[in-house]
Amino acid sequence: MIDIRQMRYFVAVAETLHFGRAAERLHMSQPPLSRQIATLEKELGVRLFDRESRRATLTPAGRRFLEDARAVLISFDQACQNARMAERGELGELSVGFMMHAAYTVLPGLTRRYMARHPGVRVELREAIPGILGDAVLTGRFDAAILFDPGPVRGLVTQVIFREPLSLAVHASHPLAAQTSVSAGQLSGEAFIGTPTEVAPRLRQSIADYCRAGGFEPTFRLEVELQQTIVSLVAENLGIALVPRSMAKLGIANLAFCDLDDAPIIEHVVAWRPGNLNPALAPFLAEARRGVEVGPD
Amino acid sequence: MIDIRQMRYFVAVAETLHFGRAAERLHMSQPPLSRQIATLEKELGVRLFDRESRRATLTPAGRRFLEDARAVLISFDQACQNARMAERGELGELSVGFMMHAAYTVLPGLTRRYMARHPGVRVELREAIPGILGDAVLTGRFDAAILFDPGPVRGLVTQVIFREPLSLAVHASHPLAAQTSVSAGQLSGEAFIGTPTEVAPRLRQSIADYCRAGGFEPTFRLEVELQQTIVSLVAENLGIALVPRSMAKLGIANLAFCDLDDAPIIEHVVAWRPGNLNPALAPFLAEARRGVEVGPD
DNA sequence: ACTGCTCCATACCTTTTCGGTATCATCATG
DNA sequence: CATGATGATACCGAAAAGGTATGGAGCAGT
Structure with a gap:
C-alpha cells in the first residue's frame, strides 16, 4: 500500500530531479530511495519519472502527482500539528x-x-x-x-470572576429617586421585584439580608429571571428593585438608580x-x- | 514516523469507537490495531481516545484529528487517482x-x-x-x-483535419464581384494579396498552381500572415485574394466572395x-x- | 576509441516493523 | 461473585525498509 513516506520521497526526487541528492536530503542512501520510487510507481501503476541515464525528468503524470503530493503532505503535517494544538487548547x-x-x-x-x-x-x-x-x-x-x-x-x-455593588432601582417619580444615597431602612414597605430563589440564590439572599439589616423583611411581589426585565418593570412603576449597578448602563427612561449605604456586593x-x-x-x-x-x- | 496507514486505522476506530469492530473492518486482528493507535498517539504526543474500559470515546483533540484525517485521506487517495488519470490523459x-x-x-x-x-x-x-x-x-x-x-x-x-475550397475575395466595387463563379483565367493581371511562402507554403503553392492553370503567374503585391488581414486589405481595395471560403463568415463590409471554378482545396x-x-x-x-x-x- | 565519471538499478544482507495468536487486566452486569 | 466484553501486553514469524557493494548505461574529455 502506498504511504505518506513514499510521497515524501517522491517529492524530494521530483524537486531535485536527482536520486542521489534527494537521498542526501532525506538522510538516506540512494538505492533504497530508488527502490521506494520504483515501488511507488508500480503501486500507482504510473511512471512518474523518465530516467534518461544522465538526468531524471518528471512525466506529465509525475508533474500532476507532484502538485497533488505537495498539497497532501502539507495537509497531513497540518493535521498532526492541529491535533497537538487541539490538545493544548489552542x-x-x-x-x-x-x-x-x-x-x-x-x-x-x-x-x-x-x-x-x-x-x-x-x-x-x-x-x-x-x-x-x-x-x-x-x-x-x-x-x-x-x-x-x-x-x-x-x-x-x-x-x-466579578463583583459589583447592588444599586436601588426606582421609578423616576418615586420619592427616593431624588436621593443620592439610600439606606436599607428607607426601603421598608416597598414592593420588591426580584429573581426567584432558585435562579440566583445568593443574589436573593443578599437582598434579603440587606433588608433585614434595615429592620424589615422584603416582600417580593413579582419574580422574573432577567435583570433587564426587572428594571423594565421598575420603569413601569410596578415596584422597586435592588439590581447590579451595571444595569444603569441600559439607560431606560423613567428609571432612577440610587447608591445604597453599605451596598451588598453581588458576584x-x-x-x-x-x-x-x-x-x-x-x-x-x-x-x-x-x-x-x-x-x- | 506517522504514516497514512495509521491515519486510516485511527479513522476506523474513531468511526466505530470500538477497537474490535474497527479491526474487523480493516481486515486485521485487534491487538496490532491497538498497538498502531498507541504508536500514533505516542508519535503525535496526543491522546486521541479515552478508554473507559467499556467503550472508547474521542478526546477533543481526537475529534479535531478525525475531521482533519478524513480530509487528508480523501486528498491522498485523490492524488493517487489523479496520477492514474493523468497518465491515461484524462x-x-x-x-x-x-x-x-x-x-x-x-x-x-x-x-x-x-x-x-x-x-x-x-x-x-x-x-x-x-x-x-x-x-x-x-x-x-x-x-x-x-x-x-x-x-x-x-x-x-x-x-x-480539415479541407475547404478557396474562394475569391474582391472589393465590392470590383468587376468580378457580381459573378457567381469565376475561373482562373479571369484573375490574370490582378494584384494578389497573400501569405508569405514560409508561413503557409502549401497554401501559396495552391494559389500559384491555380493561377498557372489559368495561364498566368500571380504577382503578390502585399504579403501578410493572417487571412483576416488579407481580407481586410482586400476590403480596402488594395488587391484581390484567394482565401479559404470560411473567411466569408467574417461579414466584412465592401467585400465580395466568389466561388472558383475547380477551386483548389486548402487543408x-x-x-x-x-x-x-x-x-x-x-x-x-x-x-x-x-x-x-x-x-x- | 578509450577511459573515467556520473547516475540510477540490482543483489544481498541486516534491522526494523508489522500483523497474528495467546493471554492478561479491568470493569460493567446479572 | 461469576461472567462476558473490551482493550492492552507478550511473544513469534513474516514482510518490508535501509545499508553496502556492485552492475550497467551514457556522456565527457583526451
Whole structure:
C-alpha cells in the first residue's frame, strides 16, 4: 500500500530531479530511495519519472502527482500539528453560556482577551436565562457558563470572576429617586421585584439580608429571571428593585438608580464541570480568573 | 514516523469507537490495531481516545484529528487517482496553438468535443500567427498546433483535419464581384494579396498552381500572415485574394466572395512533436482525426 | 576509441516493523 | 461473585525498509 513516506520521497526526487541528492536530503542512501520510487510507481501503476541515464525528468503524470503530493503532505503535517494544538487548547471549540446581564459586565472583555490569545478556538457564546445555565453546563451543552453564584451544585465548580455593588432601582417619580444615597431602612414597605430563589440564590439572599439589616423583611411581589426585565418593570412603576449597578448602563427612561449605604456586593461566577476534558476550557477559566474585576464603588 | 496507514486505522476506530469492530473492518486482528493507535498517539504526543474500559470515546483533540484525517485521506487517495488519470490523459493540461483562421473552422467543434470527453483536462488555447506555430510546437510551447500545412518539418508530424475550397475575395466595387463563379483565367493581371511562402507554403503553392492553370503567374503585391488581414486589405481595395471560403463568415463590409471554378482545396493540419509525452495529447489528436471535416463545396 | 565519471538499478544482507495468536487486566452486569 | 466484553501486553514469524557493494548505461574529455 502506498504511504505518506513514499510521497515524501517522491517529492524530494521530483524537486531535485536527482536520486542521489534527494537521498542526501532525506538522510538516506540512494538505492533504497530508488527502490521506494520504483515501488511507488508500480503501486500507482504510473511512471512518474523518465530516467534518461544522465538526468531524471518528471512525466506529465509525475508533474500532476507532484502538485497533488505537495498539497497532501502539507495537509497531513497540518493535521498532526492541529491535533497537538487541539490538545493544548489552542485549537478547538468552546461554548459558553451566559446570563444576559453578563453582556454588560465581564463578558465582552473576557471574550476579547480569550479570543486574542487563542485565535484558533471557535467560541460559541449563547445567552440563556440564568435558571437553565447550571443544568446546561452539567449536561455538556456548555463548556462554561457565566452567571450569578448559584450556590453549591453537585458536579459543578464555580469561581468568582466579578463583583459589583447592588444599586436601588426606582421609578423616576418615586420619592427616593431624588436621593443620592439610600439606606436599607428607607426601603421598608416597598414592593420588591426580584429573581426567584432558585435562579440566583445568593443574589436573593443578599437582598434579603440587606433588608433585614434595615429592620424589615422584603416582600417580593413579582419574580422574573432577567435583570433587564426587572428594571423594565421598575420603569413601569410596578415596584422597586435592588439590581447590579451595571444595569444603569441600559439607560431606560423613567428609571432612577440610587447608591445604597453599605451596598451588598453581588458576584458573577464562571461555572464548569470539573470532568470537562475540552482543552480549550482550561485557558478560558484561567483567563476568567485572571480578569477578576471589581466594579467601581 | 506517522504514516497514512495509521491515519486510516485511527479513522476506523474513531468511526466505530470500538477497537474490535474497527479491526474487523480493516481486515486485521485487534491487538496490532491497538498497538498502531498507541504508536500514533505516542508519535503525535496526543491522546486521541479515552478508554473507559467499556467503550472508547474521542478526546477533543481526537475529534479535531478525525475531521482533519478524513480530509487528508480523501486528498491522498485523490492524488493517487489523479496520477492514474493523468497518465491515461484524462487529467492534465493541454496547450494548443492555432492560427486565428482556425477559430472560424475546426477549432470550436474540436475543442468542444475534446473537452466534453476529457473534462479533467485544462485546455489552453492560444492564437498565434502561423509563422511561429511550428517552432512553438517544436520548443514545447504548445502540445499541438492547428495551422495550414507547413510542409515537411523535421521533428514535426502533421495530420490533415480539415479541407475547404478557396474562394475569391474582391472589393465590392470590383468587376468580378457580381459573378457567381469565376475561373482562373479571369484573375490574370490582378494584384494578389497573400501569405508569405514560409508561413503557409502549401497554401501559396495552391494559389500559384491555380493561377498557372489559368495561364498566368500571380504577382503578390502585399504579403501578410493572417487571412483576416488579407481580407481586410482586400476590403480596402488594395488587391484581390484567394482565401479559404470560411473567411466569408467574417461579414466584412465592401467585400465580395466568389466561388472558383475547380477551386483548389486548402487543408488545415494539426501538428505535434512525436516525442511529446503529455498523455492529454494523444486523445486530442485522435479527436482531431475523428473529426476530419470537408467544408461544403 | 578509450577511459573515467556520473547516475540510477540490482543483489544481498541486516534491522526494523508489522500483523497474528495467546493471554492478561479491568470493569460493567446479572 | 461469576461472567462476558473490551482493550492492552507478550511473544513469534513474516514482510518490508535501509545499508553496502556492485552492475550497467551514457556522456565527457583526451
